[in-house]
Amino acid sequence: MNSLISKWERCHIRVIDTFGTEPAYNHEEYATRHGYRTNWGYWNLHGQQYMTMFPHTPDNSFMGFVAEELNETERLNIQRNKVNNMAVVYGKEASMWKVSITH
Numbered sequence: 001m002n003s004l005i006s007k008w009e010r011c012h013i014r015v016i017d018t019f020g021t022e023p024a025y026n027h028e029e030y031a032t033r034h035g036y037r038t039n040w041g042y043w044n045l046h047g048q049q050y051m052t053m054f055p056h057t058p059d060n061s062f063m064g065f066v067a068e069e070l071n072e073t074e075r076l077n078i079q080r081n082k083v084n085n086m087a088v089v090y091g092k093e094a095s096m097w098k099v100s101i102t103h
Helices: 028-033 072-080
Strands: 048-050
Touching: none
Parallel strands: none
Antiparallel strands: none
16 A cells, blocks of 8 residues: 555545554554564554544544434334344454364
8 A cells, every 4th residue: 555655645544444454553663673564554654543433542533422312113123123132243364263073
C-alpha cells in the first residue's frame, strides 16, 4: 500500500477492522525488527485510522454500537424463532479452522 499512494492520500484513509489492528502489525519497520509476520498489516497508518466495531485496543478508533428499538410484532417474532444453541465464531485465515472439536 505504501508504494501505491502518497503520504497526503494515506492520511485520509480509514479502515474498518472488526477486531482492530495493533501497532506491531501495522508498522512494517517495527514488525520486521521484532519478527512479526502478517498478511494484513504493514500499511503504516496511524492507529486511530483503524475503525473497530469492538473496543478491543485503545490504539484504534471505536465506531460504537447501534441499538435498535423493536416494535412489539418484531420482538414477538424474534422470541418465537429464537435458537438457544447458537454461537458465532471468527477466524481471519482458513488455517485457524484446521483443528476443531465439537462441544
